[in-house]
Amino acid sequence: MSTFNVYPVYDITPVKAEGCKLWDDKGVEYLDLYGGHAVISIGHSHPHYVKAIQNQVAQLGFYSNSVKMPLQSELAYKLTALAGLPDYKLFLANSGAEANENALKLASFHNGRKKIIAFSKGFHGRTSAAVAVTDNPKIQAPINFADHVVILPFNDVEAVKNAIDKDTCAVIMEGIQGVGGCHVATVEFQKAIREKCDEHGGIYIHDSVQCGYGRSGDFFSFEASGVKPDLISMAKGMGNGFPIGGILISPKIEARFGMLGTTFGGNHLACAAGIAVLDVIKDENLVQKAKELGEYTLAKLKTLVEKGRIKEVRGKGLMIGIELESPIKEIREKLIFEDKIFTGASGANTIRLLPSLNVKKEELDRFLDALGKYL
DSSP: OOOOOOOOOOSOOEEEEEBTEEEETTOOEEEESSHHHHTOSSOBTOHHHHHHHHHHHHHOOOOOTTSOOHHHHHHHHHHHHHHTOTTOEEEEESSHHHHHHHHHHHHHHHHSOOEEEEETTOOOOSSHHHHHTSSOGGGOOTTSOOTTEEEEOTTOHHHHHHHOOTTEEEEEEESBOTTTTSOBOOHHHHHHHHHHHHHHTOEEEEEOTTTTTTTTSSSSGGGGGTOOOSEEEEOGGGSTTSOOEEEEEOTTSOOOTTSSOOSSTTOHHHHHHHHHHHHHHHHTTHHHHHHHHHHHHHHHHHHHHHTTSSSEEEEETTEEEEEOSSOOHHHHHHHHHTSOEEOEEETTTEEEEOOOTTOOHHHHHHHHHHHHTTO
């Protein structure tokens, strides 16, 4: 008997991890600069995180949302305080796809519409509504109908202004595209979405599943735009490996019993993990560290662009895309098997860096030196 074979995998079996390091079952040490798709936000096996989960599971790991859960309130308070959104409410789920699924549903409940605007190279998840607004027909089954979805070019201000109208339910966009290659949404683009949604009663959904939780050098990447979305989805870095997702919801949207629901979302153990992550982000000043180390790494990479050794470098904070003129498959394999460094990819030509926010400068330098050998 075997698992359903849908993942191409490297012949590496991690069995232990700490900080930005992994060890496989043969004792080989690796530098992890991908964090399992940006999930590891505060480093593997952070002692505060481990202790919080141990203590909680020893007391109560799970009960349903039919009882009071002070941990949910604590998580919501700490999250909205760090994000600077004290008047937003939190709905908890289990993943990024669920967060976006519920955000889209909530937008439709709010204004009674169904037209959704999304963007080229966007990725929002694999559940029904989320995959319908994802720009990849290969992962859409016939049941995932998308007749209500309009896909526009990313960062095209005029296209957005022309497309948002009285029939628009919501606009969903990633502040920094992940799968799409670390393209950063411009301030002008985000302002245009906000203004046209306000004009026509549409809902602005900011997908922060990958680019949120400090990764951009701000807690949420939209902060630099000066505008606030109506709904903010999040997940990956939220639990540092424990499955948790959520939506921050603007005061303009009213709750009612039965509107949304989940069995496992916001359970005691998930909240303990989520609270621990926020504690570490705050206490260790990880958002600022992500900003500083991101600026350092991007500056180093931009010198390689100027020398013609890299086609383009994109991103912000510790979410970086390095595009080459040729496919990266061989280079990534050399980085893994010869230099013992994990990286990610976006398409055929882009290396993606998503290290934990407490990565060390010397660890990033190790990657830069290794990459330089292959350019």
